Each structure stands twice: as structure tokens, then as C-alpha cells.
Amino acid sequence: MKPGEFEAILKANASAVGDLLDDFLSSNQLIAGTPHHLLNAMRHGVLNGGKRLRPFLVCEVAKLFDGNPKAAMQVGLAIECIHSYSLVHDDLPAMDDDDIRRGKPTVHKAFDEATAILAGDALLTLAFGIVASVDTVPHDIRIKLITLMAKKAGAPGMVGGQVLDMQASGKARSEIEITRMQAMKTGALISCACEAGALVSGASDDDRTRMRRYGENVGIAFQLADDILDEYGDASVVGKATRKDRDQGKQTLAQIYGKRALEDRLAALVSGAEEMLEPFGERAERLVEAARFVSIRKS
Amino acid sequence: MKPGEFEAILKANASAVGDLLDDFLSSNQLIAGTPHHLLNAMRHGVLNGGKRLRPFLVCEVAKLFDGNPKAAMQVGLAIECIHSYSLVHDDLPAMDDDDIRRGKPTVHKAFDEATAILAGDALLTLAFGIVASVDTVPHDIRIKLITLMAKKAGAPGMVGGQVLDMQASGKARSEIEITRMQAMKTGALISCACEAGALVSGASDDDRTRMRRYGENVGIAFQLADDILDEYGDASVVGKATRKDRDQGKQTLAQIYGKRALEDRLAALVSGAEEMLEPFGERAERLVEAARFVSIRKS
Numbered sequence A, B: 001m002k003p004g005e006f007e008a009i010l011k012a013n014a015s016a017v018g019d020l021l022d023d024f025l026s027s028n029q030l031i032a033g034t035p036h037h038l039l040n041a042m043r044h045g046v047l048n049g050g051k052r053l054r055p056f057l058v059c060e061v062a063k064l065f066d067g068n069p070k071a072a073m074q075v076g077l078a079i080e081c082i083h084s085y086s087l088v089h090d091d092l093p094a095m096d097d098d099d100i101r102r103g104k105p106t107v108h109k110a111f112d113e114a115t116a117i118l119a120g121d122a123l124l125t126l127a128f129g130i131v132a133s134v135d136t137v138p139h140d141i142r143i144k145l146i147t148l149m150a151k152k153a154g155a156p157g158m159v160g161g162q163v164l165d166m167q168a169s170g171k172a173r174s175e176i177e178i179t180r181m182q183a184m185k186t187g188a189l190i191s192c193a194c195e196a197g198a199l200v201s202g203a204s205d206d207d208r209t210r211m212r213r214y215g216e217n218v219g220i221a222f223q224l225a226d227d228i229l230d231e232y233g234d235a236s237v238v239g240k241a242t243r244k245d246r247d248q249g250k251q252t253l254a255q256i257y258g259k260r261a262l263e264d265r266l267a268a269l270v271s272g273a274e275e276m277l278e279p280f281g282e283r284a285e286r287l288v289e290a291a292r293f294v295s296i297r298k299s
Helices: A005-027 A036-046 A053-064 A069-090 A113-132 A139-153 A158-166 A175-200 A205-232 A253-296 B005-027 B036-046 B053-064 B069-090 B113-132 B139-153 B158-166 B175-200 B205-232 B253-296
Strands: none
Touching: A005 A036, A005 A053, A005 A069, A005 A253, A036 A069, A036 A113, A036 B158, A053 A069, A053 A175, A053 A205, A053 A253, A069 A113, A069 A139, A069 A158, A069 A175, A069 B113, A113 A139, A113 B069, A113 B113, A113 B139, A113 B158, A139 A158, A139 A175, A139 B113, A139 B139, A158 A175, A158 B036, A158 B113, A175 A205, A175 A253, A205 A253, B005 B036, B005 B053, B005 B069, B005 B253, B036 B069, B036 B113, B053 B069, B053 B175, B053 B205, B053 B253, B069 B113, B069 B139, B069 B158, B069 B175, B113 B139, B139 B158, B139 B175, B158 B175, B175 B205, B175 B253, B205 B253
16 A cells, blocks of 8 residues: 555545444434433534544455445444443543543533533443344344443453553553553454454354454554553644653553564564454455554554 | 232342342353452442342233243343443432442442443443343344343433433423433333333233333332432431432422322322233232332332
């Protein structure tokens, strides 16, 4: 790919996903009857100009296995709702206490704390309703998708990772502990998106495992890049407050090993991700680029 | 039934449900790998000595249609996890700010706010995983159950009702607005439990509708009884703070109409619930008693 080509593809995808989410959060029957105030807060939390990396991954993985593109996108939207809810709750005063996300006030700032808690709850609930309603996908596959999401987004995955991260303030952590936390907090949902792309397309168990592993590498790379941005980045470029981990007394791998060593580690994660894609050759080009992209991102 | 018989049945059921939840929240594979701190907070939120009315309703309705008792109970446990998560979030300082529930410190008091938010999130997520894993029930029925739960617990149901309730502080509300809020906030999940009991047992659409309507009446009766307890009850008997609505400037039907008129209304709701059960005669005795019980409860 030419320089900038992947960024352009991802941007076009983000714009399409944003439009679909906008449509969905104004007219879908799963939200019919939602009080306006709540719906506005949910929309504020979701329609935030995000990179939409997770839906992108679901759709690109689904392409490898000739999955139904529309079904893959619906699953992608559900996973993006989960990602969005996690950000809404993460930004709360009791958690990361962030006022700004992507240059806009966070949901509890634009509305209030109670509304932000409830909007997050509603988005999480909606995500399961969306996957249940993907009617081009057999019921048994939908059940597998829901089981996968419940594990990866819940107590043994993303939510568990957030608890581990929260408990880390002011404590020395081992590299193993930090990596486990990162694999859960960020890796689980990204890897869920990749595995879901395989699952929704009826891929074999082997291929599902490959996609899960690809996603795990991408997820950890994403989090390491985040640590580098937090430690060395410029808030105006990153689009959110930096040095937060340090301020909260949280030890990161960036602090332990320094930028250079982390960049080596990122390169190894990208190689690992590429290895999982080898059987698919050229057809997996965009996924290879995605792994590279998350590891060198500037925001 | 003899006086006290229904209470004894409900109590025995609550004890059995509590034991099952305790087992489930220590060894189920859906939570394998959950950090201890998070699991402890989830357990604190769920194992609280509740009445377990929702699992009771799922199981009793399922009996009417010769449903698999174990499958019905699993669905009941999932709905109880949703009920518990809603209490954990409802008790938060940004919401109702309650320190005590059933004589024990609330989750954010026993742990902290961030942990309470995340424990609630994890319980909600778990609920969908539990229903997806009820393997004695056909996949299409499981999908219908998940769709039902997503609507009734989410933005157009329970969460939406909480938002409407929250917005009510200091405002005059019409009877229609209050009733709509109550139907969503409390009625939706109770009615979901009743409809789920029919659904999990393969009942006809007509019977599903009957059970939903029965549940709607029971749900609104439950909430009205709550309003009466809040307005006229004694905190030491009720087991939580009373006069909260009044303190928060929330108008309730108890305030508008007084105790007597509300008791008439409760009687009408119970009659409506009984009417839905007529075709089942003696077999629905416990459900008839349940409707009476919620309308005259003391705590």
C-alpha cells in the first residue's frame, strides 16, 4: 500500500460506520420508546468521531471468509456500542475522571453523571439486542457471538481488565501483571472483533483461533502504543490528556522499559499478527496494515 | 392458601435461588479468570438476601406450560443478575446515593464507586452470557429471550424508566407520566421475567401475551406498593431509607392520591393480574398469590 492509503481506507470506513450508527440510534426498533434525554446521551457517547477500528476489523476479517458484509457490519456496530459504553463509564469522575474525549465534552460533562452511567448501561444492553437481531445469520452462530461477547466484554475480559488497571495505582507491577491487564482491558474486545468476524462468516475453528490470536496481538500493540502516547505524546495531537498513568501512580511498560524497548516490542507484536495472516496472502493486506497502523498511531 | 403459606414458599425459593447464584458466582465458566476483587464486588451485589421475585416468576410461569424447570431457573438467574446490577448502579452517589440495602452496605460503600460501576457492568454482561448458555433450550428461543431482555432491561425499558424517574426531581408530573415511568422502571423487568417463563417453555404467542400482561400488572403493583412504603413505611421495617421520593422532590401517586386511593388502585391491578391467569385455574394459584403478595408487602 502507498503511504497514507490505509489511513484513507480507515477514515472512509469510520465515516460509513458513523453514519450507520447515527441511523441506527435514531430509528432502530430496539430503541423505539427510549426517552429523548437518554437517547441523546447514548448518541453523544457513540457518535464521537472515533476511528471505528473494531467494526473495521470485524468487516475485514469477514471478507477473508466470504462472510455476509451486512451481517458483519451489524456485529461491528454492536461491538462499537460496547466500546463506546466502556469509554462513557471509563471517563466518569469515579473512574478516569476525564472531561474531554476527542475534543468534545465527555457524556457526564455534556449531561450529568447519572445520565452517563445509564447511557453506558443502555449501550451495553443494546449491543446484545443488535447481535440477537442479525437475521441473516443462523441462530446458533448468533448464540456463539453473544457468548463470545459476554466473555470478552465482561468480568473475565474488558471489565476485569479495567478493575486490574484501577487497582494498579501506586503499586509496583510486574511485566506479567501489566501484560495480563492490557490483554484484558484492551486486547479482549479487539480480539473479540476479529474472532466475531470469523464466526459470523462461518469460518472453521482453526481460522477462528488464528483471527483471535491476530486480534490479541493487535490489541496489545494498540495498548502499548497508547502507553507510549500517554508517556511521550502531546495532548493537543493525541486529543486527550497525557501523562495520566504517571499522575495516577500507575506503572506502565513505557516507564519500565523506555520508548526504544517498547518500539521493539511493538514490532514483535506486529510480526506475530502478520504470521497469523500468512495463509491468506494478499487478501489480508488491509489487516496487515491495520496491525502496523495501531502500533505507530499518533492519536 | 393458608395465611403465611405463600411467604414460606417464596422464602424457600429465595434461599434456593441464593444458593444457585452463590454456586454460579464461584465456579461457572463464564466468569473463569475474573479478578478476585471484581468477583467479590459482584457477589456482594447479588448475594444480598433479596426476595428473588423475578426468578420465582420465571419458574412459576414455566410450570404452567410444562417448561424445563432447570432452564427456567437459569433464565431466572440471568434476570436476577440484571435486577442486581440495576440496584448496584441505582445506589451510586450520582444516582440514589444509598449507603444501605437490606441492612448491608451497598457495593460502593463496601468497595468503592469505580468498583461498583464495573461490578454492575459485569453483572449485566454476564446475564446475556447465562441465557446464551442455556443449552437445553433451542437456539431460536434463546435468541428470542435475549431480544426480550435487551428491550425490557435497556433504553426503552428499565434504564429508560430510571432516566424518567431521575428527571422527575422537583417537577410536577401527571399521573400518565408517573405510570409510564413506573411501567418502565419496575414493570418492564418483572413483566420480562413472566414473558421469559412462557418463552423458555415454548408457550403460544397468546399465552406469552397473557403472561406479559400479568407481569405488567404485578410490576406496577410492586412499584405502587414501594411508593406507599416510601411515603408511609418505617425504615427499620422496610430495610432501606424512606421518604426518599419526597426528599428528592419527586412527586409520587402516593403523594397525589393518598394511601386509600392507592390501595384501591392496587386492588384493581391485582384483579387485572388474576384475570390473565383465569384459563389456568388452580395451577396458577401461586402466581395469583404472588400478585397479592407484592401489593401488600411490608418490605
